[in-house]
Amino acid sequence: MARSPRITSVSWGEMAVEGLPPGKDFKLWPGGGRPWDWNETGTRHRPGIQPADVEELLEHGATTVVLSRGMDLVLQIDPATLRALRDRGVTVHEAETTEAVRIYNELAGSQPVGGLFHSTC
Numbered sequence: 001m002a003r004s005p006r007i008t009s010v011s012w013g014e015m016a017v018e019g020l021p022p023g024k025d026f027k028l029w030p031g032g033g034r035p036w037d038w039n040e041t042g043t044r045h046r047p048g049i050q051p052a053d054v055e056e057l058l059e060h061g062a063t064t065v066v067l068s069r070g071m072d073l074v075l076q077i078d079p080a081t082l083r084a085l086r087d088r089g090v091t092v093h094e095a096e097t098t099e100a101v102r103i104y105n106e107l108a109g110s111q112p113v114g115g116l117f118h119s120t121c
Contacts, residue, residue: 049077
C-alpha cells in the first residue's frame, strides 16, 4: 500500500507536503498529491467542496477522506459530497485546517487516507 504524503507545515496561505513543492491548497492521496485548483470544478466557499473534488482521492485508493474547511471555517462542504462519500463506504473527517492536518497526518501512517486542504479562510 502506498503511503499518503505527510504535511510537514501549514500556515495562512502556505503548506509544505513531503515530495511536493510548497503551495496554498492541496489534494493528497495514497502515493502522492497535487495542488488543488478550485477552478477545475467550480468550487467556491459556498456551496463548498463538490463531489468532483473528492473523486480523484478515491481513484487513488483513499478509503478515508479528511476535508479541511479552512482556517476560519469559511469553506463549506456540499451535502451531496458527504452523501456520495458515505454511500461508497468512505470514512469522512471534517475539520478546521490545522485540525484536519493533524487528523490526516495521524492516519497517513496506518491507512489509505486522502484529503483536501485549504490554507486560508
